[in-house]
Structure formats: C-alpha cells, structure tokens
Amino acid sequence: xxxxxxxxxxxxxxxxxxxxxxxxxxxxxxxxxxxxxxxxxxxxxxxxxxxxxxxxxxxxxxxxxxxxxxxxxxxxxxxxxxxxxxxxxxxxxxxxxxxxxxxxxxxxxxxxxxxxxxxxxxxxxxxxxxxxxxxxxxxxxxxxxxxxxxxxxxxxxxxxxxxxxxxxxxxxxxxxxxxxxxxxxxxxxxxxxxxxxxxxxxxxxxxxxxxxxxxxxxxxxxxxxxxxxxxxxxxxxxxxxxxxxxxxxxxxxxxxxxxxxxxxxxxxxxxxxxxxxxxxxxxxxxxxxxxxxxxxxxxxxxxxxxxxxxxxxxxxxxxxxxxxxxxxxxx
Ligand SMILES: O=C(O)[C@H](O)COP(=O)(O)O
Numbered sequence: 561x562x563x564x565x566x567x568x569x570x571x572x573x574x575x576x577x578x579x580x581x582x583x584x585x586x587x588x589x590x591x592x593x594x595x596x597x598x599x600x601x602x603x604x605x606x607x608x609x610x611x612x613x614x615x616x617x618x619x620x621x622x623x624x625x626x627x628x629x630x631x632x633x634x635x636x637x638x639x640x641x642x643x644x645x646x647x648x649x650x651x652x653x654x655x656x657x658x659x660x661x662x663x664x665x666x667x668x669x670x671x672x673x674x675x676x677x678x679x680x681x682x683x684x685x686x687x688x689x690x691x692x693x694x695x696x697x698x699x700x701x702x703x704x705x706x707x708x709x710x711x712x713x714x715x716x717x718x719x720x721x722x723x724x725x726x727x728x729x730x731x732x733x734x735x736x737x738x739x740x741x742x743x744x745x746x747x748x749x750x751x752x753x754x755x756x757x758x759x760x761x762x763x764x765x766x767x768x769x770x771x772x773x774x775x776x777x778x779x780x781x782x783x784x785x786x787x788x789x790x791x792x793x794x795x796x797x798x799x800x801x802x803x804x805x806x807x808x809x810x811x812x813x814x815x816x817x818x819x820x821x822x823x824x825x826x827x828x829x830x831x832x833x834x835x836x837x838x839x840x841x842x843x844x845x846x847x848x849x850x851x852x853x854x855x856x857x858x859x860x861x862x863x864x865x866x867x868x869x870x871x872x873x874x875x876x877x878x879x880x881x882x883x884x885x886x887x888x889x890x891x
Contacts, residue, residue, distance in 0.1 A: 638878050639808040639853040640683050642815040643823050646699040647672035647846040655760045659752030659786065662693050672846025673699040677706025679864045680848050682883040684813040687740050688713055689804060691747040691818050699846065700741060700817035708886045715741045746799035749819035753786020779835035789838065793825035800826050808853040820845075830858045852876055 647669030651658040665673065676699070685707065690700045697715070704713040717723040729735050755763060755775065764772040775783040782788035796818075807814055816823070820843050828838045830851060843849075850861040854876075 637811055637854070638876055639811055640685075640813040640879065641804075641808060641851040641853055641858070642680050642683060642685065642813075643826065643849045643851070644673075644676050644680075644699060644703060644815065644817045645820050645823055645843045645845055645847065646693075646695040646817060647676070647702075649695045649845075652845065657752045657755040657758050657760060657763070657783075659750060659756045660693070660748050661756050662695075664694050665698050669695070669845065670698070670702060673702035674706060676846045676848045677703030679866050680815070680850075681706045681708045682886055683850065683864065683879060684709075684882050685711075685739060685815045686812040687742065687807055687814055689742050689744060689747060689814065689816045689818075691749070691822065692743050692745045693748055693819070696747070696817045696819060697741075697743065700815065703815075703817065703848075704739065708889075711737055711739045713739045713741045715743060742803075744799055744803070746795040747816065747818040747822050750787045750789060750792035750821040750825075752783050754784040755786060777839045779838055789821055789825055789828075790835075792821050793828065796822040796825045797829045800829070809856075831860065852879075 647665045649658060649663045649669055650666055651661065651663045652669070653666045680703065685704070688700050688704065690696045701713055704711075714729075717727040729738065760772065774781050775786075778789070780788050780790045782791060800816075804814055804816070816826070818826075823843055824838060824841050827833070827841060827843075827849075833841065847863055849863055852859045852861055
C-alpha cells in the first residue's frame with residue numbers, strides 16, 4: 561500500500577522540474593532541484609555559480625572498458641550516489657587548517673552526521689567509501705545508524721593478510737545484513753602542508769586574505785609543501801573512476817563520506833566545473849548531496865530534505881519504490 565508520501569513521489573515523477581534558480585542568483589545552479597515545490601533557499605544548500613547551461617544532467621562519463629574483452633560493460637539501470645562531507649571536527653571548531661591531521665568530530669559534528677543520516681534514511685546504500693581519517697569514518701557510521709534498512713556498516717580490514725583473515729564473517733545471513741565500508745587514503749582531505757595546525761584567521765592576518773583564499777580555493781596553487789586541489793583530484797578522482805564508478809555501473813548504490821576538498825575535486829569532475837568555477841564551490845559539513853547514476857550519466861539531484869519530504873524520491877521511480885518497500889517493512 562503506497563503511503564501518501566510515496567504516492568506523491570510516484571505521481572511527481574512526471575512533474576520533473578529542472579534546476580530551480582534562486583531568484584537573486586540568476587546565473588547560479590542550485591545544488592538542489594525541487595519538485596513543483598518552493599525551491600529551498602539556495603543559501604542553505606550551497607551554490608554553484610556557473611555561467612554555463614542550467615541543466616542538471618551532465619555528459620556521460622567514460623565507462624571503464626573491461627580489460628579482457630575490451631567491451632564496455634553493460635550499462636546498469638540506475639544507482640544512487642550520496643556524497644557527505646564529514647560533520648564539524650574539533651579543528652573546524654578551532655578554525656585550524658586540518659588537512660590530513662586525524663582529528664575527531666565535535667558533539668555538533670556528531671549531531672550533523674546523525675542529521676545527515678536522517679536525510680538519507682530512505683535512499684538505498686549498498687557500499688560505503690570513506691577516507692582513512694576518523695572524522696569521515698565517524699560521519700559514515702553515525703549517518704548509517706539512522707538508515708531505515710538497519711543494515712550494519714562494517715569497516716573492511718585489508719591492511720594486511722592477517723587483518724583480512726581475522727575479520728572474516730562466517731555467516732551468509734549476517735553478511736546480507738551488513739554493508740561493507742571501504743576506507744581509502746585516496747579520499748583523504750587535501751594535505752595542507754605547512755598550514756596544518758595553523759589558525760586560518762591568523763594565517764590570513766600574516767600572509768593576507770587573498771593569499772590564503774588562493775591556497776584554500778584555487779585549483780592549481782598548492783599551500784606551502786602541501787597539495788593543490790589539482791593534486792588532490794589526481795588521487796581522489798582517479799580512485800572514484802577506478803574503484804567507485806564500476807560499482808555504480810554494476811547497479812550498486814554508493815555513499816562516500818569524505819572531506820571538503822576531496823569531495824570538491826569529485827564534484828568538479830561530476831559537474832565538469834572549470835578551474836574558475838570550482839573556486840566558488842563550497843561544501844557545508846554534514847550536508848548530504850545526491851546524484852543519480854543512469855546510463856553512464858551523473859544527474860545531480862541536490863540535497864535530500866529529509867525523510868518526511870517526497871523530495872528526491874520523486875525524481876526516480878526506483879527511489880520511490882525503494883521507499884515504499886521500506887514503508888512496508890518498517891512501521
Ligand atoms: O582541512 C581543513 O582545514 C578543512 O577540513 C577544510 O579546509 P578548507 O575549507 O580551508 O579547505
């Protein structure tokens with residue numbers, strides 16, 4: 561029995577709206593698409609100020625060719641890709657450059673991760689990728705605690721043969737109730753070099769606001785002995801293409817819990833942003849973003865508003881049906 565929300569969702573599928581533009585940001589694409597509803601304030605959801613087309617559908621990605629037959633694998637139906645920047649960390653709170661220093665979340669960051677989980681609790685997740693840093697891993701685990709499917713996220717340990725052997729699960733049924741969590745240093749925050757540990761405001765006072773903004777947001781200018789966004793993209797986007805896209809092609813639904821800049825590099829790739837456009841891309845802590853991967857294309861669907869809203873579920877029949885199934889399973 562379809563619930564009212566998913567009925568709304570299903571009925572709204574035909575009313576697909578394209579990206580709504582925030583009235584006072586004419587040339588900006590909003591990281592959100594509303595379904596015949598008041599467009600959520602763009603300010604809350606992050607903006608891409610881009611002069612190019614407003615379509616939320618981007619060019620198909622190059623599907624990986626299978627090395628053996630050389631044939632491009634069959635395109636799957638449709639997969640969900642959720643990106644979440646970690647919740648506020650202790651050094652975000654202190655306004656310190658963090659980079660690859662491994663600091664935990666603040667209590668507020670824990671709440672943000674839980675809220676993010678509530679916003680994606682009806683969206684399918686088959687596999688989770690996160691970085692090797694605890695703030696991203698905490699965010700992934702806390703978010704999945706809110707998921708209505710109640711599968712158990714389990715970090716896979718492959719750092720050694722023994723770690724792999726000793727963390728085996730010997731029950732197919734238990735495995736079915738688990739979600740693999742893969743940690744990858746390639747998804748770590750950009751390495752901020754000699755800025756790590758420095759206060760951002762004091763650094764701006766010392767080197768000038770423009771210089772610090774250039775280090776923080778430009779594409780190819782690295783901080784002293786650190787990584788530029790371009791260098792971060794070389795590992796993060798390569799990992800996304802090599803390891804994550806094949807999962808999406810196989811129809812797996814993926815969540816990536818990572819960092820401001822490693823995710824900026826991935827979104828730059830997904831949205832084909834120029835090195836100029838990416839300067840204005842800002843990601844808030846703990847705000848989930850949804851893409852739909854379909855027929856080799858990534859379609860940006862913005863930020864799920866929450867379990868009570870049809871929102872993104874209205875954008876694909878599969879998401880609406882998954883939600884109906886959950887409504888049937890979970891009272
Ligand atoms: O590494 C850090 O300091 C933050 O996580 C991101 O910093 P930024 O917003 O200055 O890139």
